[in-house]
Amino acid sequence: MTPMRALQETLAAEHAAVYVYALLGGRLSASEHPGPAILLRDAYDAHLERRDRLRGVIAGLGDTPEPAAPAYRVDAEDRSPASLLRIGRLTEERCAAVYAQLVAASTGSRRRWAIEALSDSAVRALGLGAPAAAYPGLPEL
Amino acid sequence: MSVASPAYDGGSQGREPLLLSRRGLASAGSAAAVLLATGCTGPGREPTELPARPADPDERLVTEALAAERGLVGMLEATGRRHTGLRSGLREPLRIHRSHVRLLAGASDGSGRPDQSPSGSGPPSSPRVRTQRVPAQEAAAVAALVRAEGRLRDRHVETALRADSGVLARLLAGLAAAAAQQEVLVPRVGAPVVPAADRPS
Numbered sequence: 001m002t003p004m005r006a007l008q009e010t011l012a013a014e015h016a017a018v019y020v021y022a023l024l025g026g027r028l029s030a031s032e033h034p035g036p037a038i039l040l041r042d043a044y045d046a047h048l049e050r051r052d053r054l055r056g057v058i059a060g061l062g063d064t065p066e067p068a069a070p071a072y073r074v075d076a077e078d079r080s081p082a083s084l085l086r087i088g089r090l091t092e093e094r095c096a097a098v099y100a101q102l103v104a105a106s107t108g109s110r111r112r113w114a115i116e117a118l119s120d121s122a123v124r125a126l127g128l129g130a131p132a133a134a135y136p137g138l139p140e141l
Numbered sequence: 142m143s144v145a146s147p148a149y150d151g152g153s154q155g156r157e158p159l160l161l162s163r164r165g166l167a168s169a170g171s172a173a174a175v176l177l178a179t180g181c182t183g184p185g186r187e188p189t190e191l192p193a194r195p196a197d198p199d200e201r202l203v204t205e206a207l208a209a210e211r212g213l214v215g216m217l218e219a220t221g222r223r224h225t226g227l228r229s230g231l232r233e234p235l236r237i238h239r240s241h242v243r244l245l246a247g248a249s250d251g252s253g254r255p256d257q258s259p260s261g262s263g264p265p266s267s268p269r270v271r272t273q274r275v276p277a278q279e280a281a282a283v284a285a286l287v288r289a290e291g292r293l294r295d296r297h298v299e300t301a302l303r304a305d306s307g308v309l310a311r312l313l314a315g316l317a318a319a320a321a322q323q324e325v326l327v328p329r330v331g332a333p334v335v336p337a338a339d340r341p342s
Contacts, residue, residue, distance in 0.1 A: 096318065103314040104307035115298050115314040122318035126325055134237040136318035138311070141244075 006105035007058050008066050013098040014051035015068035020091050023074055024084045036081040085128045092125040100137035199306045207245035209296050214238045216289050219270035224279050230330030234323045241316055286327050294320035
């Protein structure tokens with residue numbers, strides 16, 4: 001995979017993450033469930049920042065950042081915090097996997113950034129209720 | 142439940158050639174070839190272009206990563222010996238780091254066989270950490286483990302940055318992320334269990 005392809009795929013994952021967390025946050029009552037609401041808000045902010053950074057990096061390299069899809073299908077069973085956090089965990093697992101891919105396709109400071117993003121998704125998944133993983137971001141292991 | 146979109150599959154398996162697997166390590170003729178040949182690509186090159194033998198610099202990085210993982214396994218084991226009350230809580234980090242040791246050991250010896258020692262850290266390849274080196278106070282011992290996980294994470298990050306191999310860098314990034322998770326979880330080892338109903342929502 002070329003470095004640009006990896007960047008674009010990571011951007012695609014971040015587009016989806018931003019959409020998903022915006023949707024999840026909208027389905028949760030922050031007054032009834034302040035803890036999960038903060039987790040979802042923090043995740044939204046983190047992915048928004050990374051999405052914007054990826055856009056800038058790709059544009060800076062002379063390519064056109066791929067746009068977000070018009071919509072993403074999010075099948076939540078219900079509006080319970082457990083159900084919404086489970087979707088958040090899945091989102092983090094997918095982001096971890098694409099950042100691991102970006103690690104492989106990059107060097108230097110960009111590789112370091114991708115490693116940090118991978119670790120952030122792994123730790124964020126814990127906060128959302130995921131168990132510890134032996135190989136975060138490496139689903140084949 | 143699913144999260145999906147027309148344009149997003151989250152980097153799921155199959156999109157990237159993923160040649161690294163425990164099964165592959167166990168069955169391939171040379172685990173090092175499996176682990177490192179895929180990684181000797183550098184950015185943007187396909188693993189199929191790679192030579193059968195890994196480059197020496199990356200072999201050394203695997204050895205370094207293995208030594209670091211073995212060091213932490215030894216520390217976890219010694220902590221469990223000195224503070225028996227922590228043993229159950231240390232079971233999960235031990236499982237994870239022993240898995241890393243087995244994977245890296247299978248790669249670094251070029252045998253194609255993951256380390257078969259029961260703990261993945263046994264002699265002669267791993268020094269036994271003396272229990273006297275573990276802090277006498279349980280809380281201090283846990284804090285020392287947290288610091289060790291942080292050092293291990295940092296070391297894997299730096300090793301990943303030095304790797305010529307993209308796939309080796311990817312693996313080491315995953316190991317760093319696992320250590321980052323343990324940095325968060327190990328402080329809870331030995332802490333009283335809070336009933337779910339009492340946890341903040």
